[in-house]
Amino acid sequence: MNQSVFQKAMNEIHSRRLHASAENERRFQEINTVIPELAEINFQMAQTASRILHGEKIDKIRQQNLQAQRYARQLLVTHGYPEDYLDMHYTCPYCQDTGYFQGRYCTCLEKEIASLSVETLNRNTQLQLRSFDQFSLEYYRGLTKSNTKGETVDCYAKMKKTLDYCIQYARNFTAHAPSLLLYGEVGVGKTHLSLSIVTEVLRQGYEVIYDSVGNLTSQIEQEHFNREKSDINTLKLLLDAELLVMDDLGTEFQTSFTDSVIYNLINTRLNRNLPTIISTNLTPGKLEEQYDERIMSRLCAVYQVWELMGEDIRMLKMKERRSSQYL
Ligand SMILES: [Zn+2]
Numbered sequence: 001m002n003q004s005v006f007q008k009a010m011n012e013i014h015s016r017r018l019h020a021s022a023e024n025e026r027r028f029q030e031i032n033t034v035i036p037e038l039a040e041i042n043f044q045m046a047q048t049a050s051r052i053l054h055g056e057k058i059d060k061i062r063q064q065n066l067q068a069q070r071y072a073r074q075l076l077v078t079h080g081y082p083e084d085y086l087d088m089h090y091t092c093p094y095c096q097d098t099g100y101f102q103g104r105y106c107t108c109l110e111k112e113i114a115s116l117s118v119e120t121l122n123r124n125t126q127l128q129l130r131s132f133d134q135f136s137l138e139y140y141r142g143l144t145k146s147n148t149k150g151e152t153v154d155c156y157a158k159m160k161k162t163l164d165y166c167i168q169y170a171r172n173f174t175a176h177a178p179s180l181l182l183y184g185e186v187g188v189g190k191t192h193l194s195l196s197i198v199t200e201v202l203r204q205g206y207e208v209i210y211d212s213v214g215n216l217t218s219q220i221e222q223e224h225f226n227r228e229k230s231d232i233n234t235l236k237l238l239l240d241a242e243l244l245v246m247d248d249l250g251t252e253f254q255t256s257f258t259d260s261v262i263y264n265l266i267n268t269r270l271n272r273n274l275p276t277i278i279s280t281n282l283t284p285g286k287l288e289e290q291y292d293e294r295i296m297s298r299l300c301a302v303y304q305v306w307e308l309m310g311e312d313i314r315m316l317k318m319k320e321r322r323s324s325q326y327l
Contacts, residue, residue: 005120005232009112010099017097020090027086031076038075041068042086117232118207118241121219129202130195132167139317140310155310159189162306166193170200175242177275181303183283187312190279194245197277201243209238210245213278214252217261224257235261239268242275249280250290263295270302278303 032039045065052058073083090096095106140159143152169177182190198210219234238244244265252258269276280287284305288296299305 005113005116008116009109012112013097013099013109016091020088020097024088031086035075035079038072041072044068114237115207117237118209121209121211121237129199130192131199132196135163135189135192135196137163139313144309158309162308165306166197170197173201173204173206176273179276179303181299181305182279182308184308186281187314188308188310189313190308191247194247194277194279198245206242208243208245209241212247213249213262216246217252217258220261221257238265244269245277247279249278250282259292263292266295266298270298
């Protein structure tokens with residue numbers, strides 16, 4: 001793990017503790033002015049240690065303190081405050097914002113590490129968010145031959161259906177949404193659609209990881225073979241993310257290691273009922289040739305498969321720009 005991620009997470013937890021303590025201090029000062037009687041009670045209770053030192057019986061002091069506490073709570077309520085107004089209010093009740101609970105890292109610290117790591121991962125991808133509004137159906141015209149069924153279909157109608165599906169998918173996203181396989185040739189809008197889903201799902205507050213299969217598998221490979229211990233466990237993050245989007249399956253440098261990582265990701269996430277979106281330039285037939293049967297059987301059996309079609313939009317846009325120069 002990258003040391004700075006752990007350090008940043010720890011700093012965040014510590015700043016929560018400092019904040020809780022400063023807020024508690026502020027409340028005591030406020031109450032001292034508003035309810036002087038309570039200030040006196042608090043002062044008396046603060047003398048406990050010195051009373052013990054002076055030989056008073058502990059049981060007696062404890063009894064008196066309990067009574068004083070009950071009375072203090074009543075006083076708060078009488079003055080319109082919640083009865084626990086002067087208690088310490090930590091963000092995490094388990095570790096009291098120390099990051100450690102029962103001798104181990106607390107779940108709040110682990111959560112903070114995971115979310116900082118996801119941020120770091122996505123920052124490295126230079127995630128460029130897109131929106132469905134920018135997806136223009138204008139470029140999808142004419143009849144196109146479908147790669148899977150071999151039949152001729154109306155390109156516009158097919159793409160409109162795909163776009164509508166993706167919009168609904170993103171809007172109604174849940175932690176157990178189905179997994180998708182988007183396939184089609186270069187430039188037909190796979191990345192635009194998957195990034196638009198990412199944008200919408202992030203907006204709803206879910207934890208999303210997006211990157212190309214090549215980058216993700218090489219990151220995992222580095223961490224796997226690197227002897228130095230690393231703070232970021234990319235494989236674990238990808239297995240746990242609420243939505244994982246893996247772009248460009250089939251363009252990675254394929255080895256038995258990358259294949260087993262891809263299988264592990266697909267299989268484990270399906271077993272945990274977590275959604276994954278995979279995009280690829282390969283047709284299902286080509287995927288079958290290139291990948292293990294196990295990977296294909298999981299993809300075909302459970303993923304919702306969408307074929308994207310049309311001409312390469314980047315080329316069409318370039319042609320448009322050229323012809324407008326001669327107008
Ligand atoms: Zn905690």
